Amino acid sequence: MIALYVSTVLLWLAVGVLALLVLALARQVGVLHERVAPLGALMLDQGPKVGERAPIFEVKDLFGRPTRLGGLRERPLLLLFVSSTCPVCKKILPIALRLAREENLDLALIGDEREEDLRRLAQGLAEVQVLNAPEVGQVYKVGKIPYAVLIDPEGVIRAKGLVNNREHLESLMEAYRLGMASIQDYLRKEG
Numbered sequence: 001m002i003a004l005y006v007s008t009v010l011l012w013l014a015v016g017v018l019a020l021l022v023l024a025l026a027r028q029v030g031v032l033h034e035r036v037a038p039l040g041a042l043m044l045d046q047g048p049k050v051g052e053r054a055p056i057f058e059v060k061d062l063f064g065r066p067t068r069l070g071g072l073r074e075r076p077l078l079l080l081f082v083s084s085t086c087p088v089c090k091k092i093l094p095i096a097l098r099l100a101r102e103e104n105l106d107l108a109l110i111g112d113e114r115e116e117d118l119r120r121l122a123q124g125l126a127e128v129q130v131l132n133a134p135e136v137g138q139v140y141k142v143g144k145i146p147y148a149v150l151i152d153p154e155g156v157i158r159a160k161g162l163v164n165n166r167e168h169l170e171s172l173m174e175a176y177r178l179g180m181a182s183i184q185d186y187l188r189k190e191g
Helices: 002-035 087-103 115-121 134-140 166-178 183-190
Strands: 057-060 066-069 077-081 106-111 129-132 147-151 157-162
Touching: 057 134, 066 129, 077 087, 077 134, 087 106, 087 115, 087 166, 106 115, 115 129, 147 166, 157 166
Parallel strands: 077 106, 106 129
Antiparallel strands: 057 066, 077 147, 147 157
């Protein structure tokens, strides 16, 4: 019977020690979380720079509508470079649509492939401009997708980068609001 009491006391001591260890680890995770800054969209330093006027393109979308990329607009424009064979692009599309609605942006999907494949990717996206325009990707020097470029209503590039998730897309909007090229530039400035 004494052995049972001793083992029970030892088990409760072990549970207490483990609880303290869990609390200490949770505190450390919180400290690390505060120290790690948000990554934001990875800006590749190629093509037109943030702060420069966006190149102007006059192209027709997949539905035959004339589309102008760059220049003066009523609303900011988000160019999203995608491919029908890219699983991340398929995942980011509904996120980009929701963000465009929430932030009052025009959204243009730009691909470089067969029109049938782009049509399949853009099924049900009548409010979005879908363009098969390899020349746009070449001018912006898009090497990896999904890649986004945010152009303000005056036709100036305000943010750009590789966007693999919602946080990356939101970081473009946040950089635009802060007047910075990227979230990383903001964090460097804040020091």
